Amino acid sequence: MEAPKQEADSSHLTDPSPTSAVELETLRERVAELDRLASIGQLTAGILHEIKNPLNFITNYAHLSVDLIEELEGIAAKLEGHPEYDDLIDVLDMLKGNIVRIRENGARAERVIQGMLAQTRSDSVLFEPTDLNTLLEEFSKLAYQGMRAGDKEFVVSLVFQLDPSIGKISLAPFEFNRVILNLVLNACYAVNERRKKQQDSYKPTITIMSQKLDDRVEIKIRDNGDGIPDEVKTKLFTPFFTTKPVGKGTGLGLSLSRTIVDELHKGSLSVVSETGNFTEFTISLPLN
Known part of the structure; x- marks a missing residue:
C-alpha cells in the first residue's frame, strides 16, 4: 500500500523568523541612514565651497589691512606732539588688534573647512x-x-x-x-x-x-x-x-x-x- 503523500513544509522559505525580520528591517534603516548621510555629504561639500570663497576674501583683506595700519602708524609718527596724537595711536593699536584677531579666526575657520572638505573626497x-x-x-x-x-x-x-x-x-x-x-x-x-x-x-x-x-x-x-x-x-x-x-x-x-x-x-x-x-x-x- 502506497504511503500517503505529505505536503512539504515551505513556510521557512516564505515566512522569515521574527528575528530575521527585525534584522532585515534594521539593515534597511541603516542603509537608508547611510544614503541620507551620503546626500548630506554632497550638500555639505557644496556649502563649504561657497563659504570658502568669501572667507578667503576676509582673510586676504585682513592681511592687507594690517599692512595699511602699519603705514598709518608711520604717518602718525610725524604728528607726534599733536594734542590728539596719543588718542590716534591708541585707536590704531585697537584697530590693528581687532584685525589680527579676524585674521587668526579666519585662518582657523579655513583649517576647519579644509578638514571637512577632505571628508567628502576620496583622494589618496x-x-x-x-x-x-x-x-x-x-x-x-x-x-x-x-x-x-x-x-x-x-x-x-x-x-x-x-x-x-x-x-x-x-x-x-x-x-x-x-x-x-x-x-x-x-x-x-x-x-x-x-x-x-x-x-x-x-x-x-x-x-x-x-x-x-x-x-x-x-x-x-x-x-x-x-x-x-x-x-x-x-x-x-x-x-x-x-x-x-x-x-x-x-x-x-x-x-x-x-x-x-x-x-x-x-x-x-x-x-x-x-x-x-x-x-x-x-x-x-x-x-x-
Whole structure:
C-alpha cells in the first residue's frame, strides 16, 4: 500500500523568523541612514565651497589691512606732539588688534573647512607634520558645537590637558580628525543622556588629554557619562553596532576610528569604562 503523500513544509522559505525580520528591517534603516548621510555629504561639500570663497576674501583683506595700519602708524609718527596724537595711536593699536584677531579666526575657520572638505573626497591619504594639540582642540570644539546645534540645552565643560612638548607629528590629519570628531561626539552623547536623567546634580565634563612618551604619543578622551556595560564593550568596534536610536548613529564611527588609528597610523585605540561613572578612550600613536 502506497504511503500517503505529505505536503512539504515551505513556510521557512516564505515566512522569515521574527528575528530575521527585525534584522532585515534594521539593515534597511541603516542603509537608508547611510544614503541620507551620503546626500548630506554632497550638500555639505557644496556649502563649504561657497563659504570658502568669501572667507578667503576676509582673510586676504585682513592681511592687507594690517599692512595699511602699519603705514598709518608711520604717518602718525610725524604728528607726534599733536594734542590728539596719543588718542590716534591708541585707536590704531585697537584697530590693528581687532584685525589680527579676524585674521587668526579666519585662518582657523579655513583649517576647519579644509578638514571637512577632505571628508567628502576620496583622494589618496597624505601624511604631513601636524600640530596635534591644535587639531585636538579645534575638532573637539567642533564636535561640541555640532552636538549643541541639535540640542540647545546641552552644555558641557571641555577640559584640555595638552602636553606642549608634543609639537608637530606626522599624521594624516584629514583622516585623524574624523577619529577625534567621532570620539568627542560619542562622549557628548553619553554625558547628554546622563544630563537628561540627573539635571540638577550632574555636571557634564569631557577631558581631552595628550602626552608625549618615549616612543609614542597618547591621547585620552574621557567623559563622565553613564559608562559602557561589559556586554556592550565587546561589540563596540563592530561595524554597524550601535546603542543609539535609529537616526542618531550608523554604528560605523568607532569601527572607522579603529581602522584609521590601527591600520593607517599603526597605532592602537582602546577603551576602559566603569558603568555609572566614566568612559575613557585611549589613542596610542608611534612617533617613528
